[in-house]
Amino acid sequence: MAEYTFRIFRYDPEKDETGRIQEYRFEPEPGWTVLDALNYIKWNLDGSLTYRRACRHGICGSCGMTINGKNGLACETQLKDLGTTVVTIEPLRGFPVIKDLVVDMEPFYDKLYAIKPYLITKTPPPTDKERLQSPEDRKKLDGKYECILCGCCTSSCPTYWADKNFLGPNALLKAARFLFDSRDEGFEERVNAIDDKHGIWRCHTIFNCVEACPKELNPTQAIVDLRKLMLRGRL
Amino acid sequence: MSEYRGMFKVGECAKYYNTEDAKVVHEEPKGVDIHNVHVHDAVVVGAGLAGMFAALEIKKAGYDVACLTKVFPTRSHSGAAQGGIAAALANLEEDHVEWHFFDTVKGSDYLGDQDAIELMVKEAPRIIYEYEHMGVPFSRTPDGKIMQRYFGGHVKDFGRGKPVLRACMAADRTGHVLLHTLWEQCVKHQVRFYSEFFVLSLIIKDGKCIGVTAWDLINGGIHVFQAKAVVLATGGYGRCFSITTNSHANTADGLSLAMRAGLPLEDMEFVQFHPTGLAGSGILLSEGARGEGGYLINDLGERFMKRYAPDKMELAPRDVVSRAEWSEIEAGRGIGGQQYVYLDLRHLGAEKIKERLPQVRELAMKFAGVDPIEEPVPIQPTAHYSMGGIPTDIRCRVLADGKEKWLEGLWAAGECACVSVHGANRLGTNSLLDASVHGKRAGKDVVAYLSTNPVFEVLPEDAAxxxxxxxxxxxxxxxxxxxxxxxxxxxxxxxxxxxxxxxxxxxxxxxxxxxxxxxxxxxxxxxxxxxxxxxxxxxxxxxxxxxxxxxxxxxxxxxxxxxxxxxxxxxxxxxxDDNWLKHTLAWRTEEGVKFDYKPVVITRFKPEERKY
Structure with a gap:
């Protein structure tokens, strides 16, 4: 491969007043992902570079970041697919930066807690048996349950940038995952948070979340489905 | 795909982060004082399936529990498991817990303790139903029950029959849905998480575990956690190897902390290698790739399995295929003399690869930059699972001498523990089961212990x-x-x-x-x-x-x-069997590693040759 230039956002809370861009130049090996390049830097060039990583195969959701202006997982972004040898890596937007590429995800998790992210049931389940759910009903969860909480969607949402109380695409997708589950009986518990000016009605259908999601989910569709559900509930 | 460059130009983010809108965190850290002591009835270290199940069980019983984890709970490596979780539900065809019992014993090469295995497989159906009641989105059968699939080593009729549908599944994301659902339940029951806390030591006083110390990764600073009960659920140690399916976080922390506290480790020589890891990283490609008819090819272009398993060829068991690959590599027939061979799917055709093996293709493209429709995929054996660990009894209590004596106040569960249910080799889909069953059992045992009203021991001055x-x-x-x-x-x-x-x-x-x-x-x-x-x-x-x-x-x-x-x-x-049908207990000392042994618990199935 050719020599690449990695332009990486650096910020050390104990030293820096503000963030800066640091450049690293080297020739990556064929097949390397952005995470491979970050690991190469950390393990060979600059041990102080800070980022989150764990599973490195796209399921844990730790390494969401902004790569050449677009959100994605570092571990599953092939360098050769970027179409350039200049790679700018920044922390996820819209969240406070803790250090370098590490952001504070608490505001993101707080939105999840607000929609009560767990199955709510009132009918007791059968003893020593599963609840039944038809394959058709189960299919309604496809495209909703696969979320890995990486934050790429909410961080890409201009509406969230402007309104930090907006629940954001992630929390609303999660709400849909439960509200469209045939086993769930938690409509009443969730409706106030969702049917709110900072809830489903705040979304401007900009579709950045759909572009950003590394799992190819469609939070905007989920939000639209929730709007229909709420309207039906009111009628 | 479009990019949203309009609002913030690439390269100008530094200024952006300095605006009020997205401010940099630079408040004074909270609780960095080393005398900052937290007191909880119980502390669980690790937030994978075992850790969260234990924490949930303790919390539901009304005790105050803290769960310490060095990554946010849903980042834990349990979430990477794909295929399924074993339980003889018999949702689609006849199956019995006794068959599951036998398969696990045989799979362990007769080194698994049969009392522990029997308890685990009997508990399996109940734990699956509990998961379903929690909200796990299992795939479903046409009549609405939990869907089950085949998996290597799980067969009918005490090893004599055909493969059996036993692996309960949620598409190929079973670990992911179990992990996320457990976390959701922990949120519901308000389990206190200390996320991104890195545990540094166990506090042992007079032969009793009375807490842990940890480093607060975000803010910096050492914290002391005082507890009546400590549960270790820190996962595996795949990162001892360069090629592994394991997460960067699986670095044997809990095992080494236990050793530093003077405890032995059990059966550490047993590390499972999976035959189809992506070369260079070890990321797992599903067994489905071979099941659908993929070829394994060496540098000479030969299907080398003909030398090692002429009948089953690529479909031979994991360990046989891993050894065959390594034989080729050692004989210099790895591709270009390197440490990998090829998994060739091209003859299956684009249509079949796209329809039957979409995830294999996606993984190869995303992580190796290779499209299996166009090119063969470089693969090599990859360190996958650690059968050994911290010795526990079947109540998950950690054994100070590795045999009988409980180290009061300390439990262990999941991959870091050795009960032992996997013996010398683990069957696929038994790891999620082990972590869940023993996480829950550890939690229950902690509750029983706490209900006897033990006192908080006074922390020694030098605890940290x-x-x-x-x-x-x-x-x-x-x-x-x-x-x-x-x-x-x-x-x-x-x-x-x-x-x-x-x-x-x-x-x-x-x-x-x-x-x-x-x-x-x-x-x-x-x-x-x-x-x-x-x-x-x-x-x-x-x-x-x-x-x-x-x-x-x-x-x-x-x-x-x-x-x-x-x-x-x-x-x-x-x-x-004459000399080695026994568990290894190993102590790390100043003078090197010291050994002792304990017998394997054999209740029902006498050792016989392990043939598939």
Whole structure:
């Protein structure tokens, strides 16, 4: 491969007043992902570079970041697919930066807690048996349950940038995952948070979340489905 | 795909972060004082399936529990499991817990303790129903029950019959849905998480575990957690090897903390290697790739399995295929003489690959940059699962002598523990089951213990001393050695010298390498001297854990002069029940690793040859 230039956002809370861009130049090996390049830097060039990583195969959701202006997982972004040898890596937007590429995800998790992210049931389940759910009903969860909480969607949402109380695409997708589950009986518990000016009605259908999601989910569709559900509930 | 460059130009983010809208966190850290002591009835270390199940069980019983985890709970490696979780539900065809019992015993190469295995397989259906009641989105059968699929080693009629539909599944994301659902339940029941807390030591006083110390990764600073009960659920140690399916976080922390507290480890020589890891990284490609008719090819373009399993060819069991691959590599027939061979799917055609193996294709494209429709995929055996661990009894209580004596106040569950239900080799889909069943059982046992009203022991004055010393040593380290380089030497040599094939010469060489690395480790330096989110500090401490644990793996492998399950000695290629039908207990001491043994619990199935 050719020599690449990695332009990486650096910020050390104990030293820096503000963030800066640091450049690293080297020739990556064929097949390397952005995470491979970050690991190469950390393990060979600059041990102080800070980022989150764990599973490195796209399921844990730790390494969401902004790569050449677009959100994605570092571990599953092939360098050769970027179409350039200049790679700018920044922390996820819209969240406070803790250090370098590490952001504070608490505001993101707080939105999840607000929609009560767990199955709510009132009918007791059968003893020593599963609840039944038809394959058709189960299919309604496809495209909703696969979320890995990486934050790429909410961080890409201009509406969230402007309104930090907006629940954001992630929390609303999660709400849909439960509200469209045939086993769930938690409509009443969730409706106030969702049917709110900072809830489903705040979304401007900009579709950045759909572009950003590394799992190819469609939070905007989920939000639209929730709007229909709420309207039906009111009628 | 479009990009949203309009609002913030690439490269101008530095200014953007300095605006009020997205402010940089620079408040004074909370609770960095080392005298900052937290008090909880119980502390669970680790937030995978085992850890969260234990925490949930304790919390539901009304006790105050804290769950410490070095990554946010849903980042834990349980979430990476794909295929399923075993339970004889018989939703689609006849199945019995006794069959599951037999398969697990046979799979373990008769080294699993049969009392523990029987309890686990009997508990399996109930734990699956509990997961379903929690909200796990299992795939469903046409009549709405939990869907089950085939998996290697799970068969009918005590090993005599055909494969059985036993692996309960949620598409190929079973671990992911179980992990997320458990976390959701923890949120619901308000389990207190200390996320991104890195545990540094166990506090042991008068033969009793009374708490842990931990490093607050985000803010910096040592915290002390005082507890009546401590549960270790820290996961596996795949990162001892360069090629592994495991997460970067699986660095044997819990095992080495247990050793530092004077505990032995059990059966550490048994590490399972999966035959189809992506070359270079070890990321797992599903067994489906071989099941659908993929070929394994060496540098000469041969389907080399004809030399090792002429009947089953590529469909031979995992360990046989891993050994065949490694034989080719050692004979210089790896691709270009390198440590990998090819998995060739091209003859299946684009249509079949897209329809039947979409995830295999996606993984190969995303992580190796190779499209299996166009090119063969480079693969190699990859360290997958650690059967050994911290010895516990069937109530998950950690055994101070490895045999009978409980170390009061300490439990262990999941991959870091050795009950032992997997013996010398684990069956696919039994790991999620092990973590869930034993996580829950550990939680229940903690509750029973707490209900006897034990007192909080007074913390000794020096409770945090080892932790403070370790952190200060690393932060002030000034030597010439780089932790990343030492780790690389360790991992690469572990893979070749203590991997699929082992012999005395290789293992002795590896032991020398580890001893040398341990010396060099004393002279490391790190480049990040700060206290906030210092991942260089964490990596350096993790390296210490890896070096200590690898020493015990190698010594145990050297000590066991037979081949059983995942442990294959070319100089002792046969299983030797007369001398080695027993568990290894290994203590790491100043004078090297010391051994003792304990008998295997055999209740129902007498050892016989393991043939598939």
């Amino acid at each position: 001393e080892p932790a403070i010393k370790e952190v200060e040593w690393v932060l002030n380290s000034n030597g010439p050695e780089r932790p990343a380089e030492l780790r690389k030497i360790l991992q690469e040599n572990m893979y070749t010298l203590c991997g699929v094939f082992r012999d005395q010469e290789k293992l002795e060489k590896m032991y020398e390498i580890i001893k040398d690395l341990q010396k060099r480790y004393k002279n490391i330096h790190i480049e990040d001297r700060g206290t906030k989110f210092n991942t260089h500090l964490m990596e350096a401490i993790e390296l210490g854990h890896l070096l200590e644990t690898a020493e015990v793996i190698v010594a145990s492998a050297l000590n066991r002069t037979e081949s059983r399950g995942a442990h294959y000695r070319t100089d002792y290629p046969k299983r030797d």
